[in-house]
Amino acid sequence: MLSQYIISQVVNGLCQGFIYALIALGFAVIVGIVGLATFTHGEIIMIGAYASYYIFLACGHNLILGLLASFSASWIVGIIIYKLCYERFLEAPEHISLICTIGFSMLLKNLAQIVFGAEKKPMLNVIENQIYKFGPVEISKVQFVIMGTVIVLSTTMMIIFNKTKWGIALRSVSQNREAAALVGINVKQTSMIGNCIGCAMAGVAGMLIGIYYQSISPTMGATLSMKAFSAATLGGLTSVPLSSLGGVVLGLIENLGISISTASFRDVFSFGFLIIMLIFKPTGFVKRKGARP
Amino acid sequence: MLKVENLVVNYGYISALRGISFEVKEGEIITLIGANGAGKTTTLVSVSNLIKKESGKVIFKSQDITQTPPHKIVKMGMCHVPEGRKIFPELTVYENMISGTFGNPALSKEKINQLIEKQFTLFPRLKERRNQAGGTLSGGEQQMLAIARGLMMDPDIIMLDEPSLGLAPIIVEEIFELILRIRENGKTILLIEQNASMSLSIADRGYVLENGVVTLTGTGKELLVNEEVKKAYLGA
Numbered sequence: 001m002l003s004q005y006i007i008s009q010v011v012n013g014l015c016q017g018f019i020y021a022l023i024a025l026g027f028a029v030i031v032g033i034v035g036l037a038t039f040t041h042g043e044i045i046m047i048g049a050y051a052s053y054y055i056f057l058a059c060g061h062n063l064i065l066g067l068l069a070s071f072s073a074s075w076i077v078g079i080i081i082y083k084l085c086y087e088r089f090l091e092a093p094e095h096i097s098l099i100c101t102i103g104f105s106m107l108l109k110n111l112a113q114i115v116f117g118a119e120k121k122p123m124l125n126v127i128e129n130q131i132y133k134f135g136p137v138e139i140s141k142v143q144f145v146i147m148g149t150v151i152v153l154s155t156t157m158m159i160i161f162n163k164t165k166w167g168i169a170l171r172s173v174s175q176n177r178e179a180a181a182l183v184g185i186n187v188k189q190t191s192m193i194g195n196c197i198g199c200a201m202a203g204v205a206g207m208l209i210g211i212y213y214q215s216i217s218p219t220m221g222a223t224l225s226m227k228a229f230s231a232a233t234l235g236g237l238t239s240v241p242l243s244s245l246g247g248v249v250l251g252l253i254e255n256l257g258i259s260i261s262t263a264s265f266r267d268v269f270s271f272g273f274l275i276i277m278l279i280f281k282p283t284g285f286v287k288r289k290g291a292r293p
Numbered sequence: 294m295l296k297v298e299n300l301v302v303n304y305g306y307i308s309a310l311r312g313i314s315f316e317v318k319e320g321e322i323i324t325l326i327g328a329n330g331a332g333k334t335t336t337l338v339s340v341s342n343l344i345k346k347e348s349g350k351v352i353f354k355s356q357d358i359t360q361t362p363p364h365k366i367v368k369m370g371m372c373h374v375p376e377g378r379k380i381f382p383e384l385t386v387y388e389n390m391i392s393g394t395f396g397n398p399a400l401s402k403e404k405i406n407q408l409i410e411k412q413f414t415l416f417p418r419l420k421e422r423r424n425q426a427g428g429t430l431s432g433g434e435q436q437m438l439a440i441a442r443g444l445m446m447d448p449d450i451i452m453l454d455e456p457s458l459g460l461a462p463i464i465v466e467e468i469f470e471l472i473l474r475i476r477e478n479g480k481t482i483l484l485i486e487q488n489a490s491m492s493l494s495i496a497d498r499g500y501v502l503e504n505g506v507v508t509l510t511g512t513g514k515e516l517l518v519n520e521e522v523k524k525a526y527l528g529a
Binding site for chain 2: 165168169171172175176178179180181182183184185186187
């Protein structure tokens, strides 16, 4: 039954990869639109997870409510991050806001340990355990819901980015802030919205991860944000579709890797792949359009 | 329509503008000419409030806009086409033009479509390339796109910063003809140029900038035949 095992590992990898993709996509949106890197992304994931956890506790097993809760909680934290770490430092050298986000991430992590408790919490079983079979492929309902949520969210985002005036405003800010101000875009407000969209994606991903692994903790974000960073690097840091592709690839490689070794080597495979990728193709999958050859 | 009084701008210890005053009336083409470093671009960016002003006043449509944030100035009907075009390289030509409409939220969908058609008749080459990424256009086409983007907000005044920069002479002529056509459509134009002979020949009035002060002013024709201007800028 080796092939069966491989197939289920591919499904697991895809599911995991979709979550990474959602985080990476948020990261790419933030870096692209604000123009500054963030190291608070992992903590946003954690906040999103806790927000949905408490909503599930209070309101029962309502996935939509949990999603809304993690979306809005991380959106609000996104506003705070923007006001604290970015707004005053847009003109300053990049490392200042970068260090500011590192500091804020420590603050959030430790506050979370005080407020939520340092121990791991079991996530409620929101989705009942059920397995669908499509020929040789077996997908659990949890995986189904996760993939569905990611697909719906990312396509909505793609539509907003590529088809609406809002999207044109966001993209023009990411390409040239000064010119964007000159065509009448409120650059500060638009970058804040960009930052919040990125954070909200991470928050929802936090909820999905909580559901997938059945546990959440204040330090859950650390490795996840590194994974997202790797995935975004594969996509050249700012390209949204390629960053998501990077996430999926990373998830697949991890799960195929552990299927031939043990699960404790998970991170070895994903970060090893990142290193190899950076050595041989440092620009990631990106091919710039709009540049004259 | 636009009045600048005693504008002073410093870059650190260097004073870029040392008290510039000028006025643009409705329907005019006004040009500021001067050598590199005279303060032409600085004048425009400080009118648009992209940089801090030391002192002085900017009045637009009899409102003081000295401290108004840039995007609000744009919404009052002032359009600034920056030096070096600064189009959005990864947006298509069409999207670049749509981005121009953010400056005027009052525009209806029909009006936007009308404006796009209008720009396409003014710049037929952009129509051919409407789905191409802005960054793939040639320099002249990018300049046209930058002007078209500016016109999309249907501004009252359009400020052009060195539209001829780095373009072949034949394209420069094309651009200046366009500027005249834009004025015929009822816009006021503030033009900044190094190409003094071209800009003075289409301008109603001109100001000569030297080291951050206005040293000469007059109608375009007067300045064209002025001995000092001839010597310094026209190479005669």
